[in-house]
Amino acid sequence: MRPDFSFEPLTPTAFLRRSAHVFADRVGVIDGDVRFRYDAFFDRCLRFAGALRGLGVDAGDRVAVLAGNTHVLLAAHYAVPFAGATLVALNTRITASDVAYILDHAGVSVLVHGDAYEATAAQAAREARRRVMLVSAGGNADALEALIAGADPLHEPVDDERSLLAINYTSGTTARPKGVMYHHRGAYLQALAMALHMRLDADSVYLWTLPMFHCNGWCFPWAVSAAGATHLCLPKLDANTVWRHLRESGVTHLCAAPTVLTMTAWAPEASRLAQPVHVATGGAPPTPALIERLADLGMQITHLYGLTETYGPSVICDWRSEWDREPLAEQARRKARQGVANVIGEPIRVVDANGDDVPRDAQTMGEIAIRGNNVMLGYYRDTETTERSCPDGWFRTGDLGVMHADGYVELRDRAKDIIISGGENISSVEVEQALTSHSAVLEVAVVAGPDEKWGEVPIAFVTLKEGANASDDELIRHARERLARFKAPKRIVFGPLPKTSTGKVQKNVLRDRLHDA
């Protein structure tokens, strides 16, 4: 037996090499006025790797990138592993001190930054304890471009498919960010799963609305290249630009949090599209109103679920064509469920405190537990947290949910967002869904407010649709008609919701407001 011709370590960078071969002269990447054919982009990534080597980056080193959804950050998803190094894609909205913390924690030696992030990068480098080399990309003095132009191609082989490809830092609302370790094998399989579920092909045009720094853009930097599709970069997210691309650039696919989709769907520019667009969303279930609105605009939505720890969406609300014939409300109810493991995942579970499966009754809450090839290796330099997250070989997500009779999981809440009122658990998500069914409501976040009698009570923060009106009494009445009495919000606070860089509502900020008040 000679295994040498029948084994090749899995790495998602192989997808770019293939598309550089098969789709050589097709446009692989568009970023404003810049366009790269697939062969040129591959060559550029190899030289980018050579440039990193020239800066002293060795195999096993960590290279960070602080940039929007540009061709530079996309290229880094290939160039850094081509240099044998590990990519740390930084959240562009965190403070310089947080960046400094990550540079130190990850042991980063080179930080590539978009020219718009010059000040943050410089301050972070000053604050960091270790010496970090800064390389500016874009703008007039494009240091990266000069380095790439002068570099030789470099393509380090991947010897171990479970070696470190990337470290993605969680946003860390309560503690310091944690470094989630991705390996080549996991990203390879997750990218194939995304390409398959989203039906990407060589004629697809993928609009980069989802931040690439967020779980490596759910592995789409590799999935889109695997399909030979076109990456349409979007350095800055605004509804106007999104609609211009939707209308003029032949976009077929995009991913985004429901808040971003809400902003897009009710933007003044919104109107029905000529081509069908396939949208994937996660982070919160799409509301019936959003699903209906997107359908009117010509967009079909897939609901996904996952965490940084699971390479993004390890769970998909896999859809059946027979459900298309159901009433819209029923479809929305089904689509609000997070679903089942994606095609390369192991079956997901909902477990009780002992690690046993809860009944499939759509009622008994438990913690969602995941294992498989698209679960992180662990937290970087944090064995204790890694072990705590996995008491028995199943990663505990910290999300509470129920299991439906058909094996689909439905999220009820983040463990920390559950409201405990008079000893009863209230799912903040359930209250939010009751309120969003009111036609005047654009967005809602429900959190626990302190209460002398009940311990905690649900308080709702509500944003109304432009031009719409509803009183707090009316909304509370609306919720009471749909929920057990103790679950209805005790108070409504109107106004915009604070959000993270990835569009998630910051419930911790809302809770702080209530406690400070």
Place this chain on the structure above:
Amino acid sequence: MRPDFSFEPLTPTAFLRRSAHVFADRVGVIDGDVRFRYDAFFDRCLRFAGALRGLGVDAGDRVAVLAGNTHVLLAAHYAVPFAGATLVALNTRITASDVAYILDHAGVSVLVHGDAYEATAAQAAREARRRVMLVSAGGNADALEALIAGADPLHEPVDDERSLLAINYTSGTTARPKGVMYHHRGAYLQALAMALHMRLDADSVYLWTLPMFHCNGWCFPWAVSAAGATHLCLPKLDANTVWRHLRESGVTHLCAAPTVLTMTAWAPEASRLAQPVHVATGGAPPTPALIERLADLGMQITHLYGLTETYGPSVICDWRSEWDREPLAEQARRKARQGVANVIGEPIRVVDANGDDVPRDAQTMGEIAIRGNNVMLGYYRDTETTERSCPDGWFRTGDLGVMHADGYVELRDRAKDIIISGGENISSVEVEQALTSHSAVLEVAVVAGPDEKWGEVPIAFVTLKEGANASDDELIRHARERLARFKAPKRIVFGPLPKTSTGKVQKNVLRDRLHDA
């Protein structure tokens, strides 16, 4: 670092487990009047595994199946690995002595056979040196069904993803059949690649025209289940049944050798279909006439290439939408190329005798060389042949081809089919393509005939379309207008072509006829 939640051995049987969960109550398998929901089929496969254990099959044993494209053979693709054993799917058209040879060579302990193959199985068991237990499936005395009904479910875990999943015996025209070893990882990745390239989804209906015993049906027993699509079994291949299914069963996909497609496309029943059907073909390039005819019938064709040693199609003529706008002749020319590595493959090569790449000039012939996760582990109990097939880490296919400037490979000939005339190499495929471009020609095979002056000369065996007429002079003239003079056939022999069970023309039989004459 706790790898235990982030690693799961890859096995294609996981796709059935997933579909039994996600698509539980959907029909997964149809075989005549028999229908199985996905959950029932999964349970059946587990009990089939339990039944095998009851017969004494232990992990690591070999179980053979001799059956047409029935639900029994499909289930064996899961049940045998669920029992921890290795599947040997037997060619239904080989002789009892060949079956006996394989039973001994593979060390088979249990042979499951369709009731139609009772006589062959019994004779093979008598001729085999080892004791082989026979289990009959189907018919009135369905022993397998009784065993399954009485068995408990069994699901042996796969500890090593590179352990033996299947042994597929080559047809062996010149020597004894060779046992090609497949591992779980290779079949898993190849199945994902097939699902992705063929765009299978949960609404697809896959018609089983390709024999499952042939490279495990190109891994479609697992690919179709991965997509949650419907397997439409076809125990016996005839144009009438194929057309009935195409018209009445909502077929969306099928795979077949060009000879089978030719038989189908020009059958009296053929007429334009209501739904589009995606067809994949391999073994020989589809002719322009076939491509055009299928398009008229509503079938879109993808040309693939591979060998038993590469899990079926490791190479795909990946298509670009811009080519759709070219004249049909140009499209056919492109589609006749075998293409590029599929999405999970390593780049393929065309190498000279020293193992160096030939120039990308579409002219210089070399041997096609392949490596990657979808190359066999080796030949079972034949280290010598395994090592000969892989002098340098690249599997030598025995197929001669050229590399086009765009990196697409085009096959010129099997090494053994090349015609050496007066010291010049003549590709039999090139001569065949020249002749099939004549409107009266249905099929052609060109082989070397002995010649005193030139050593060898090309002789063409031709089948004309029903009702069509052409003289040998006319066909030779037609070829001369398209080929260098020395490449034109020296003689035309009219009549039907001898074929293997998988629809390939048996050139060795034709050569023997010429030498015996």
